[in-house]
Amino acid sequence: MTTTKVPSTTEARPVAPRRRRGAQARPSWILTIALLAAVAYFLLPLWWLVVASTKSNTDLFSSFGLWFADVSIGDNLRDVFTRQGGIYLTWARNTILYAGTAALGAAALATAAGYAFAKLRFRGSNALFAFVLGAIMIPLTALAIPTYLLFAKVGLTDTPWAVILPSLVSPFGVYLMRVYAESAVPDTLLEAARVDGAGEFRIFVQIVLRLLAPGSITVLLFALVATWNNYFLPLIMLNSPEWYPLTVGLAQWQATSQAGAGSQALFSMVITGSLVSIIPLVVAFLFLQRYWQSGLATGGVKQ
Incomplete structure (x- = not known):
């Protein structure tokens, strides 16, 4: 056998x-x-x-697009930062103001609203959350003209508030934070804090915010990128070049390059300015990615 x-x-x-x-x-x-x-x-x-961004206007159209020619990055950078009295730096400052304020505000509001929808029981919460979900389906371009008419009525057009205030509202961020809060915040922890005599505001500030930090950073990154790259809203809200963000300002230079007779060739300057404009986004993402990934991994191990 x-x-x-x-x-x-x-x-x-x-x-x-x-x-x-x-x-x-x-x-x-x-x-x-x-x-x-x-x-x-x-x-x-x-x-x-x-x-x-390393090429001159002539090399842009006469050399192979995916490889270097005569390096002119120094001249291009000098032209970017000195044209029109250094208005590029003004546009960069405006963009940092708009994107930074909107990202922090959107993350804070979405975190508070998402936690309230997930863990607090109040009358009309389901109907209100359904309204938030419906707002996700509406494209932002469809709301641009009504938003402009509303802000023009109260005299806020051509001001930084015309860009910052609409960017604070993030329906998708609220939905994301509600889903995240449902699994990241244990009900037993909230009940124990309430038994110890902690109020709702204290619970949210001292306990919930730490648990929701990875989700909040995610919403912050989404809002930061969306506001930094926003073009249509600042275009219709702002009239003064000193309030333009980088997207609208570079588009104005591009329109000058594509204009008719007598226009200036600014293609290399527009491309170099576009490269410089994405560097802060890359730095912000790489810096915040550590807290984002580490927090998500920690929450996954605990669950």
Whole structure:
């Protein structure tokens, strides 16, 4: 009996692993190729932007677009920061003001609202949250003209408030924080704090905010990027160039480059200014990513 069973088992053992290796090898190669194609798709425009920012106006149209020619990055940067009396720095200051204030405000409001919808029971909460979900479906461009008419009625157009106040409202951030608060904040912890005599405001400030920090940073990043890249709202709200953000200001330079006879060729300056404008976003994301990923990983281990 032992002589007949042992060969059959020893012969059957190497067969199944070989089939599993062959079945897993093909999908892994396909996945690797798909990931490399996705990386190339997303990084290729960024590479073109870096390369194009080092070229002069002539080299932009006479050289290969994805490789360097005569490096003129120093001249381009000097033109960016000195044109029109250094108005680029004014646009950058405005953009930092709009995006920073809107991101902090949107994260704070979304965190408070999401926690209230998730953990507090009050009359009309379901109907109000359904209204918030409905607001997610409305495109922002459809609200731009009504928002302009409302702000013009109260005299807030052509002021920083015309860009900051609409950016504080983030329906998607409220939805995201409600979903996150439902799993990140234990009900038993809230009940224990209430038994100890803590009020709702104290519970929110000293306990809940620490638990919701990863979600709040996520909303902050979304709001920061959305406000930094916002173009249509500042375009219709602002008339004075000294209040323009970078998006509207660079678009004005681009329009000057594409104008008719007598216009100035500003293509290299617009491209270099676009490259400089994305550097603060990259730095902010890399800096906040540590707290974002570490907080999410910690919450996942605890759950």
